Amino acid sequence: MTRPGKMIRLVVETFFKKPATTLYPFKKVEMPANFRGKIIFKPHLCIGCQMCMKDCPSGAIKITKLPNKKFECEISLAKCIYCAQCVDSCPKKALESTKEFELAVLDRKNLKAVFSDDTKETSPE
Amino acid sequence: MRKVVIPIGPQHPALKEPESFSVTLSGERIMAFSARLGYNHRGIEKACEERTYIQDVYLVERICGICSHAHSTAFVQAVEEIAGLSVPERALYIRTIIAELERIHSHLLWLGVAGHEIGFDTLLMYTWRDREVVMDILAELTGNRVNYGINTIGGVRRNIDASEISDILKAMDILEERTKYYIQLAKEETTLIKRLSCVGILSHEDALSLGAVGPTARASGIPRDTRKDDPYAAYDKLEFKVITDDHCDVYGRTLVRLGELMESYKMIRQALKEMPTGPISVKAPRKIPAGEAFSRYEAPRGEDVHYVKADGTDRPERVKVRAPTLANLQTVAKMLEDRQLADLPIVIAAIDPCFSCTDRLISLREPKKPDKTLAWEDLRAYSIEWYRARGIDFTKVNRKISRRN
Numbered sequence: 001m002t003r004p005g006k007m008i009r010l011v012v013e014t015f016f017k018k019p020a021t022t023l024y025p026f027k028k029v030e031m032p033a034n035f036r037g038k039i040i041f042k043p044h045l046c047i048g049c050q051m052c053m054k055d056c057p058s059g060a061i062k063i064t065k066l067p068n069k070k071f072e073c074e075i076s077l078a079k080c081i082y083c084a085q086c087v088d089s090c091p092k093k094a095l096e097s098t099k100e101f102e103l104a105v106l107d108r109k110n111l112k113a114v115f116s117d118d119t120k121e122t123s124p125e
Numbered sequence: 126m127r128k129v130v131i132p133i134g135p136q137h138p139a140l141k142e143p144e145s146f147s148v149t150l151s152g153e154r155i156m157a158f159s160a161r162l163g164y165n166h167r168g169i170e171k172a173c174e175e176r177t178y179i180q181d182v183y184l185v186e187r188i189c190g191i192c193s194h195a196h197s198t199a200f201v202q203a204v205e206e207i208a209g210l211s212v213p214e215r216a217l218y219i220r221t222i223i224a225e226l227e228r229i230h231s232h233l234l235w236l237g238v239a240g241h242e243i244g245f246d247t248l249l250m251y252t253w254r255d256r257e258v259v260m261d262i263l264a265e266l267t268g269n270r271v272n273y274g275i276n277t278i279g280g281v282r283r284n285i286d287a288s289e290i291s292d293i294l295k296a297m298d299i300l301e302e303r304t305k306y307y308i309q310l311a312k313e314e315t316t317l318i319k320r321l322s323c324v325g326i327l328s329h330e331d332a333l334s335l336g337a338v339g340p341t342a343r344a345s346g347i348p349r350d351t352r353k354d355d356p357y358a359a360y361d362k363l364e365f366k367v368i369t370d371d372h373c374d375v376y377g378r379t380l381v382r383l384g385e386l387m388e389s390y391k392m393i394r395q396a397l398k399e400m401p402t403g404p405i406s407v408k409a410p411r412k413i414p415a416g417e418a419f420s421r422y423e424a425p426r427g428e429d430v431h432y433v434k435a436d437g438t439d440r441p442e443r444v445k446v447r448a449p450t451l452a453n454l455q456t457v458a459k460m461l462e463d464r465q466l467a468d469l470p471i472v473i474a475a476i477d478p479c480f481s482c483t484d485r486l487i488s489l490r491e492p493k494k495p496d497k498t499l500a501w502e503d504l505r506a507y508s509i510e511w512y513r514a515r516g517i518d519f520t521k522v523n524r525k526i527s528r529r530n
């Protein structure tokens with residue numbers, strides 16, 4: 001690398017290479033299969049033992065009892081550190097990590113996910 | 126010539142971390158250098174005492190974003206020792222593999238930062254592009270690019286399967302080739318050699334007496350490496366050399382880190398080959414019996430030390446952390462003595478500092494009587510007085526708050 005000419009080859013090569021970066025918001029990025037993203041809750045599996053609440057390092061998850069033996073789960077997306085300890089602690093596999101990572105919202109009030117019904121997740125508008 | 130004292134910080138011009146230096150200059154020469162920490166004290170040790178062991182694993186992991194695995198491993202090792210758990214062999218191997226992947230990403234990151242500090246931004250772009258390879262592997266193995274969350278008390282949380290092994294091996298081949306190029310560059314590129322040689326000199330004796338750790342010590346010819354001296358995880362079964370160098374300057378530190386990268390690739394390949402099958406964790410009790418333990422870990426920046434004291438409950442009684450930067454910080458003043466001001470950024474960057482990780486305790490001194498410490502009540506009274514003297518009175522607000530409660 002003492003000769004300046006030595007660089008020329010690299011310069012020419014780089015000229016024909018694809019860029020190393022991706023056009024992120026326009027081109028979606030796929031996360032690996034077992035990525036620890038947003039947590040989802042399956043109400044029909046939950047038995048309300050609250051182990052998830054006990055082990056959560058940031059106090060992000062809240063399980064409340066609804067009438068007729070159903071449980072509602074509320075996760076604060078701001079407090080959650082996406083460690084998936086709740087997924088490991090749950091004895092009934094009622095919690096699951098997803099690949100979803102684009103969780104930014106414009107209003108702080110919307111930084112939570114509420115799961116109370118098997119079919120849909122309601123987020124407050 | 127007249128001496129001038131200039132403050133640098135609390136925002137470091139190059140490293141995005143809050144710390145403050147006071148540099149006494151005579152012209153362009155540095156006469157004295159002192160560092161002041163305490164700008165990012167997060168109270169993590171105290172917070173650990175308020176949480177259960179399992180919650181603490183995630184908390185200590187967040188001491189540092191770059192050596193997160195170092196802190197969580199050091200912590201769980203200490204807890205496992207107190208609880209008398211024997212961690213399965215496979216878990217130890219997985220911990221080692223993640224640890225070496227972390228070292229690779231940290232050293233590549235450092236190389237880029239060092240390039241940036243000396244105005245060699247092409248190196249920054251190159252190394253950070255290559256670093257993505259190892260970041261992707263870490264995300265695939267653990268589920269996240271930083272704060273891997275792989276450790277749990279009694280083992281690890283995720284296994285490594287065959288397809289992941291082949292992905293790691295592929296990545297190691299790419300990175301090894303790239304690192305060979307960087308080593309060639311470091312040995313031949315005259316601008317790099319000239320800029321880094323004889324900058325930030327720390328003699329062998331000074332490194333010993335100041336207690337330097339990690340690549341800073343090894344570049345001064347001290348073969349000090351916890352992985353060899355006091356093996357943990359699976360390091361006693363792996364073959365590797367402790368890379369040392371006797372340039373004693375920033376150039377030497379660059380060569381040591383590059384050499385360590387090559388060793389890491391070798392170790393990961395060996396660990397993947399020899400990793401036994403079996404369980405990856407044992408069940409840990411929630412309540413840890415009373416006892417204390419001290420755990421050492423060779424983080425990318427040097428030796429990281431954790432001390433845990435248990436009192437039989439599900440929360441630790443005391444957690445003490447000493448991050449490697451604290452051990453290395455004293456050497457910077459020595460390295461900068463009678464040197465040019467222009468060398469300051471690269472010399473500080475060369476110990477690969479992590480100031481926020483180093484902030485452990487602050488003691489508050491009364492401004493006029495420096496030997497008297499301020500307790501919480503004194504501090505409160507002091508602040509009320511301070512504001513009152515400037516015409517701001519909080520009494521009304523306080524009353525309002527206490528009424529609401």
Ligand code: SF4
Nearest residue numbers: 056080081083084086
């Ligand atoms: S992922 Fe971690 S922080 Fe988030 S709710 Fe689960 S345990 Fe709590």
Ligand code: SF4
Nearest residue numbers: 046047049050052090
């Ligand atoms: S640990 Fe699982 S079963 Fe228990 S309350 Fe939480 S989600 Fe429900």
